[in-house]
Amino acid sequence: DAGVIQSPRHEVTEMGQEVTLRCKPISGHNSLFWYRQTMMRGLELLIYFNNNVPIDDSGMPEDRFSAKMPNASFSTLKIQPSEPRDSAVYFCASSSGSNQPQHFGDGTRLSIL
Amino acid sequence: AQSVAQPEDQVNVAEGNPLTVKCTYSVSGNPYLFWYVQYPNRGLQFLLKYITGDNLVKGSYGFEAEFNKSQTSFHLKKPSALVSDSALYFCAVREINDYKLSFGAGTTVTVRA
Numbered sequence: 001d002a003g004v005i006q007s008p009r010h011e012v013t014e015m016g017q018e019v020t021l022r023c024k025p026i027s028g029h030n031s032l033f034w035y036r037q038t039m040m041r042g043l044e045l046l047i048y049f050n051n052n053v054p055i056d057d058s059g060m061p062e063d064r065f066s067a068k069m070p071n072a073s074f075s076t077l078k079i080q081p082s083e084p085r086d087s088a089v090y091f092c093a094s095s096s097g098s099n100q101p102q103h104f105g106d107g108t109r110l111s112i113l
Numbered sequence: 114a115q116s117v118a119q120p121e122d123q124v125n126v127a128e129g130n131p132l133t134v135k136c137t138y139s140v141s142g143n144p145y146l147f148w149y150v151q152y153p154n155r156g157l158q159f160l161l162k163y164i165t166g167d168n169l170v171k172g173s174y175g176f177e178a179e180f181n182k183s184q185t186s187f188h189l190k191k192p193s194a195l196v197s198d199s200a201l202y203f204c205a206v207r208e209i210n211d212y213k214l215s216f217g218a219g220t221t222v223t224v225r226a
Binding site for chain 2: 004031042043045048050055056091093098099101102103104105106107109
């Protein structure tokens with residue numbers, strides 16, 4: 001089975017530009033999570049969707065960050081405008097139930113110059 | 114509130130020796146506990162989980178973990194480490210009726226040949 005698929009794997013852009021990260025969860029999974037990983041702060045939960053509905057976005061750092069899940073097989077995380085402090089690895093994860101593990105994609109390494 | 118502590122930033126062992134990675138947790142109710150492994154430039158990969166039942170949980174690649182409620186610990190173990198086990202290991206906890214996973218800071222394991 002295909003795992004969680006994220007694109008792009010690497011993104012380098014200049015500050016002020018819009019960045020869109022994409023995620024395809026595992027088919028049949030009804031929960032989707034976006035995380036950010038940095039050396040300083042470790043893994044941070046940004047937003048959680050259940051059945052395509054955002055349940056908890058309290059981890060979204062600022063209004064510059066937004067996330068959507070238009071259907072069960074696709075989600076986006078957008079940063080507009082981007083800033084150098086947004087540089088991090090962004091992970092998407094999906095899960096099939098409350099007592100099931102989250103399965104992670106390989107992440108998008110984002111560098112804002 | 115829930116939290117996880119991984120007291121060792123690094124663990125170094127010789128190939129063939131036993132490997133232990135320590136984890137203690139704090140939750141207000143009953144915990145769900147997980148171990149993940151992360152290889153360079155990859156996402157977190159699920160190793161094993163404790164939900165209920167037998168305190169000794171067996172997982173992927175010969176790893177196991179023991180749930181100890183009185184000590185609020187969930188240490189990861191492998192009887193005979195391999196060089197390929199060198200990676201970053203994360204312990205995670207969440208409460209039974211919650212979706213939010215709390216991750217430890219991670220322990221870097223180095224297995225020398």
